[in-house]
Amino acid sequence: MKFVPMLAGATLALALSVSAQAQTLTGANTEDILAVAKNYGSASMTKQSNGDPQITGKIGGVSYQVYFRNCTNNKNCEDLNFYLGFLDIKPTLEEINDWNFNKRFSRAYLDQDKDACVEMDLDMVQGISAEYLDSQFALWKMVVEQFADHVGYES
Template sequence: MKFTSMIAGTALGLALTVSAQAQAVTGANTDEILSIAKNYGDASMTKQSNGDPQITGEINGVAYQVYFRNCTNNKNCEDLNFYLGFLDIKPTLEQINDWNFNKRFSRAYLDQDKDACVEMDLDLVQGVSAKYLDSQFSLWKMVVEQFADHVGYKS
């Protein structure tokens, strides 16, 4: 009886593991990633200059990009780079440092033209659940909204 229960338990554990792996979203699942992005505003799939996928989106009137990084033959990408840059909004270094000191999960900086930028990364090498990916887009939405306010962007 113990042996049968042990085999049944092992089989159930294996089935759950296989099921969870089958549901993992990786950088190869560009359509699913785009679908989740669309839950937060307008979004479309485009390509970067090197041919890798890119999402161009908008959250509450603020345009952003999600770059697929470390791709093999323009697919099977290992991570996502969420990016927002404001042209001609030039906060002080103190404002940028204040953001980085007080906020988690993103990093802000001044680009070469001293424009305000903020980024966030997501590792997809082992895959993530659709629910987790959705939570990361929700976090990105919050970053976009708060950073826009922080640097004085008016839509």
């Protein structure tokens, strides 16, 4: 009689494993990643100058990019780089340092023109769940909104 519950448990474990595998996303799943981006505002798929995929989007009126990085033949990318740069918003180094000291999961800096930038990376080499990808876009939305406020961006 112990065989039936063990078999049921093994079947459930196998079903959960197959379900998790079916939802695993990698950097090759560009359309699925774009679909998640569209849940947070307008977004479209474009290409970088080297041919690798890129998402260009807007969250709350603020433009951003998601660069697909470490790609093989312009696909099968290993990671994502979320990027926001404000042209002609030039905070002080102290304001940038304040962001980096008080915020987690993103990094801010001044680019070569002293414009405010913030980035966040997502490693996808081993694959991630659709739920985790959504949580990362939710985090990025928060970063975009808070950074825009932090540097004084007005839409």
